[in-house]
Amino acid sequence: xxxxxxxxxxxxxxxxxxxxxxxxxxxxxxxxxxxxxxxxxxxxxxxxxxxxxxxxxxxxxxxxxxxxxxxxxxxxxxxxxxxxxxxxxxxxxxxxxxxxxxxxxxxxxxxxxxxxxxxxxxxxxxxxxxxxxxxxxxxxxxxxxxxxxxxxxxxxxxxxxxxxxxxxxxxxxxxx
Amino acid sequence: xxxxxxxxxxxxxxxxxxxxxxxxxxxxxxxxxxxxxxxxxxxxxxxxxxxxxxxxxxxxxxxxxxxxxxxxxxxxxxxxxxxxxxxxxxxxxxxxxxxxxxxxxxxxxxxxxxxxxxxxxxxxxxxxxxxxxxxxxxxxxxxxxxxxxxxxxxxxxx
Numbered sequence: 001x002x003x004x005x006x007x008x009x010x011x012x013x014x015x016x017x018x019x020x021x022x023x024x025x026x027x028x029x030x031x032x033x034x035x036x037x038x039x040x041x042x043x044x045x046x047x048x049x050x051x052x053x054x055x056x057x058x059x060x061x062x063x064x065x066x067x068x069x070x071x072x073x074x075x076x077x078x079x080x081x082x083x084x085x086x087x088x089x090x091x092x093x094x095x096x097x098x099x100x101x102x103x104x105x106x107x108x109x110x111x112x113x114x115x116x117x118x119x120x121x122x123x124x125x126x127x128x129x130x131x132x133x134x135x136x137x138x139x140x141x142x143x144x145x146x147x148x149x150x151x152x153x154x155x156x157x158x159x160x161x162x163x164x165x166x167x168x169x170x171x172x173x174x175x176x
Numbered sequence: 177x178x179x180x181x182x183x184x185x186x187x188x189x190x191x192x193x194x195x196x197x198x199x200x201x202x203x204x205x206x207x208x209x210x211x212x213x214x215x216x217x218x219x220x221x222x223x224x225x226x227x228x229x230x231x232x233x234x235x236x237x238x239x240x241x242x243x244x245x246x247x248x249x250x251x252x253x254x255x256x257x258x259x260x261x262x263x264x265x266x267x268x269x270x271x272x273x274x275x276x277x278x279x280x281x282x283x284x285x286x287x288x289x290x291x292x293x294x295x296x297x298x299x300x301x302x303x304x305x306x307x308x309x310x311x312x313x314x315x316x317x318x319x320x321x322x323x324x325x326x327x328x329x330x331x332x333x334x
Contacts, residue, residue, distance in 0.1 A: 026222060029263055031263065032262070134233055
């Protein structure tokens with residue numbers, strides 16, 4: 001009897017671990033930033049490089065910080081979703097144009113539409129490192145106090161907007 | 177011979193094209209640079225260190241490590257800088273704490289489980305083998321004795 005039970009138990013243990021493994025998404029690394037202040041920066045705006053923007057300028061508002069680049073293929077997939085979100089004007093959307101050329105970036109916005117209230121340039125990727133960016137696109141939700149409340153790695157889908165972003169934004173807008 | 181030599185050289189060349197390396201003036205710092213880049217994970221490729229990887233992010237992180245060393249930052253400070261941004265996942269050697277304990281304990285537990293299984297398995301096999309051979313020897317003896325006796329009594333027919 002034991003002869004059959006032991007392999008059965010081993011099989012069940014293995015099956016459980018493998019099943020868990022199937023559903024893991026190793027590309028999604030838990031961000032250490034949740035509920036921490038958004039790292040400071042002072043970066044030139046894409047459309048007006050002589051002007052600078054820093055997170056302090058956005059205090060008191062809930063904002064979306066979306067890392068994008070014209071060379072990034074999944075950003076192209078995400079773009080219509082952001083355009084749609086921008087139309088609802090539910091939230092301020094700030095773009096971080098990551099390791100990109102200003103010309104390419106401006107062309108991209110002209111042809112595909114510009115969902116960003118403002119985009120800033122991060123040509124050498126320093127701001128990206130400060131935000132722990134490892135896979136573009138990434139999207140952060142930052143609350144009125146300047147704390148990062150949510151991070152999404154990879155393209156945001158319509159479903160994500162409806163199920164995660166909009167409810168979270170509504171909740172954060174209601175906070176003092 | 178020539179094609180063989182060519183193939184051999186091709187095979188060897190893999191290790192030669194190193195990813196760009198920064199050179200620090202201080203040999204001690206250079207050593208820190210080399211160990212640090214071998215302990216930090218490239219987050220894009222996930223199964224390579226930033227020393228091994230050609231990904232752009234890995235190059236940026238190498239640059240970051242290089243600059244921080246030049247500024248006289250200690251290894252701990254650099255590791256802290258990286259984990260603050262990327263979490264423990266960036267470390268190939270994760271620190272021992274609640275979240276990561278299973279990583280550290282599991283191999284030992286599995287090894288022990290294996291050793292215990294092997295121990296019992298061998299013991300059982302041995303016991304079974306002993307019993308079997310003893311009984312076999314006895315039987316053989318009885319058979320043989322019978323045969324010998326019968327041979328002695330009747331005489332060899334051959």
